Amino acid sequence: MIRLSANLGFLWSDLPLPDAIRRAKAAGFDAVECHWPYDTDPDGVKAALEETGLPMLGLNTSKGGAGEFGLSALAxxxxxxxxxxxxxxxxxxxIEARAVHVMAGLARGDGAAAIFAENLAYACELGAPHGITIFIEPLNARDVPGYLVGTVEEAAAIVERVGRRELKVMFDCYHQQIMGGDLLHRFRRHRGLIGHVQFAAVPSRAEPDEGEVAFDRLLPAIAAEGYDGFFGAEYRPRAATDAGLGWLKVLRGKI
Structure with a gap:
């Protein structure tokens, strides 16, 4: 069975995080994930997770200041x-979240990669006692020009450089379709290093019921490669979140 997660950084983002968790449960999602929950009391988040039975898959480190996309590769x-x-x-x-995505930032070159690797190793040391996985997510160069990691190949090289079992790649189909496509082959090639998969329509990043990627075929194909994790719906709704959830029922019916 394909298990779907709601990314609450985009979905129901107008609601307090505990209420968004409840809405995700009511809509039929199997898990949730978020971006930056730090303004919300963790006790309220944990209570909503316990009430709904949904796991919180992960959250991001701070983006930094205005216009920044993380700090961990910046000299x-x-x-x-x-x-x-x-x-x-x-x-x-x-809140018993399973993972932390460490955001690299707008920096390029070997020096930035070395700084990022050191900070990732530090994150792994902190996360390991809690069973927390550390993620690298490559971001496409069209949306985030200058970001250190743009492709799954670059992310895989950093994971291998750090050499920690806690460190994995977040494979976002939206970003990787823009950065070269050939999604199933590239997933298959790096399967052992991938810890989570996300998706959204390409090129709009809206609901996954339009665009150039057929997720009703791609997601089962990824699962057939041995991936047994959740698929995170990280898209920007065209209107209110609930109004755009028709794709969820259709996708469930097909897979």
Whole structure:
């Protein structure tokens, strides 16, 4: 069975996070994930998770300041980056989230990659006692020009460089379709390093009922490669979230 997760960074984002968790349960999702929950009391989030029985799959480290997309590859920002990692791991542990996505930031080159690798190793050290997986997510260069990691291939090289079993790649079909396509082959090639899969329509990043990727075929094909995790719906709704959930029923009917 294909298990679907609602990314509450985009879905029901107008609601307090505990209420969004409840709406995701009512809509028929099997899990939830989020972006930056830090303004919400973790006790309220944990209570909503326990009430609904939904697992929280993961959350992100801080983006930093305006226009930034993370801190962990930036020279001279190591103290801020590690504070953000500590905050993320502590919050994740408090709500029993399964993973933390460490955001690299707008930096390129070997020096930035070395800084990122050191901070990822630090994140793994902090997360390991809690059973928390650490994620790298490559982001496409059209939406986030200058981001350190753009492709699954680049992310895989960093995972291998760090050499920690807690470190995995988040394979976002939207970003990777833009950054080269050939999704099933590239997933298959890096299967052992991939810890989570996300999806959204390409190129719109709206509900996955339009665009150039047939998710009713792709998601089962990925599952057939041995992936038994959740598929995270990380899309920007065209209107109110509930109004656009027809894709969920259709997809369930096909897979």
């Amino acid at each position: 001279g920002r190591e103290g801020e980056a590690r504070a953000a990692i500590r905050d993320a791991v502590e919050y994740a542990a408090a």
